[in-house]
Amino acid sequence: MAVPSEKIGKRYSPTTYAVGREKIREYAAAVGYEHPLHHDLAAARAAGYADLLAPPMFVVVYCAAAFQAALFDPELQIDFAHLVHAGQAFSWQEPVVAGDEVTTTLTVTAISERAGLRFDSFETVSVNQRGQRTARGTWSTIVRGEGS
Amino acid sequence: MGLEAGQKLELRVTPDRYVTIRYAGASGDFNPIHIDEQFAREVGLPGRILHGLWSMAQVARAATDAAGGDPLALTELSVQFRGLGRPEQEIVLSGVVESVDAGVASVKLEARQGDSRLVRGAVARLRAG
Numbered sequence: 001m002a003v004p005s006e007k008i009g010k011r012y013s014p015t016t017y018a019v020g021r022e023k024i025r026e027y028a029a030a031v032g033y034e035h036p037l038h039h040d041l042a043a044a045r046a047a048g049y050a051d052l053l054a055p056p057m058f059v060v061v062y063c064a065a066a067f068q069a070a071l072f073d074p075e076l077q078i079d080f081a082h083l084v085h086a087g088q089a090f091s092w093q094e095p096v097v098a099g100d101e102v103t104t105t106l107t108v109t110a111i112s113e114r115a116g117l118r119f120d121s122f123e124t125v126s127v128n129q130r131g132q133r134t135a136r137g138t139w140s141t142i143v144r145g146e147g148s
Numbered sequence: 149m150g151l152e153a154g155q156k157l158e159l160r161v162t163p164d165r166y167v168t169i170r171y172a173g174a175s176g177d178f179n180p181i182h183i184d185e186q187f188a189r190e191v192g193l194p195g196r197i198l199h200g201l202w203s204m205a206q207v208a209r210a211a212t213d214a215a216g217g218d219p220l221a222l223t224e225l226s227v228q229f230r231g232l233g234r235p236e237q238e239i240v241l242s243g244v245v246e247s248v249d250a251g252v253a254s255v256k257l258e259a260r261q262g263d264s265r266l267v268r269g270a271v272a273r274l275r276a277g
Contacts, residue, residue, distance in 0.1 A: 085200045
């Protein structure tokens with residue numbers, strides 16, 4: 001399959017996500033996180049946070065729009081029906097709490113083809129409203145060729 | 149709560165029947181392979197499959213639980229997704245602390261569901277407390 005390797009390095013317009021208190025509770029419940037810092041406002045404030053603390057993996061919520069914009073970018077020609085999420089890496093820096101606004105910038109870092117499979121990698125860098133980095137992510141996908 | 153090299157950790161989680169529906173809403177990932185049984189079968193899957201990032205969140209929990217529960221102990225996590233996770237079947241998350249150096253523990257983890265390895269080669273770094 002032909003891959004648009006000339007799009008390596010493409011950077012998308014930043015997306016900004018406003019972190020809501022109930023969204024943190026909803027996400028934490030969906031993944032079974034019962035830690036009081038994600039649910040109990042008094043506990044979060046007693047621990048020194050301004051509001052409920054987002055779990056580290058909440059990064060996938062505030063990065064979702066940036067990732068989906070790339071996956072559905074016509075220039076990348078990704079066959080969504082045959083897309084597999086192959087790997088994922090995050091590193092975390094500044095904690096995220098309800099009320100934060102997190103801005104994520106995504107860059108295409110790799111597009112390659114091998115043995116009928118297409119491999120893509122994307123990097124996200126997320127910063128809060130004070131310009132402090134909250135997380136960096138590496139998103140790796142595979143597109144299976146037709147019939148494989 | 150301090151992690152020590154060689155320490156083993158394990159967490160067992162059984163996703164309930166509707167976990168993919170709740171996770172779709174919470175995460176914004178409404179890919180029908182996760183929420184529509186008929187669609188999933190039509191594209192050759194055994195049925196609705198778990199979101200990989202939900203499984204990654206369980207790996208994260210296994211790591212932070214072992215470090216004493218502080219969610220912010222986790223500073224890095226990388227995973228490779230492999231087998232297809234299914235609702236209503238127990239997942240076993242297991243790991244071992246590979247090293248503790250300058251207050252940072254490096255933990256290797258994987259997630260299995262029956263004979264299927266959902267996540268392999270996961271590496272977490274945690275503040276060892």
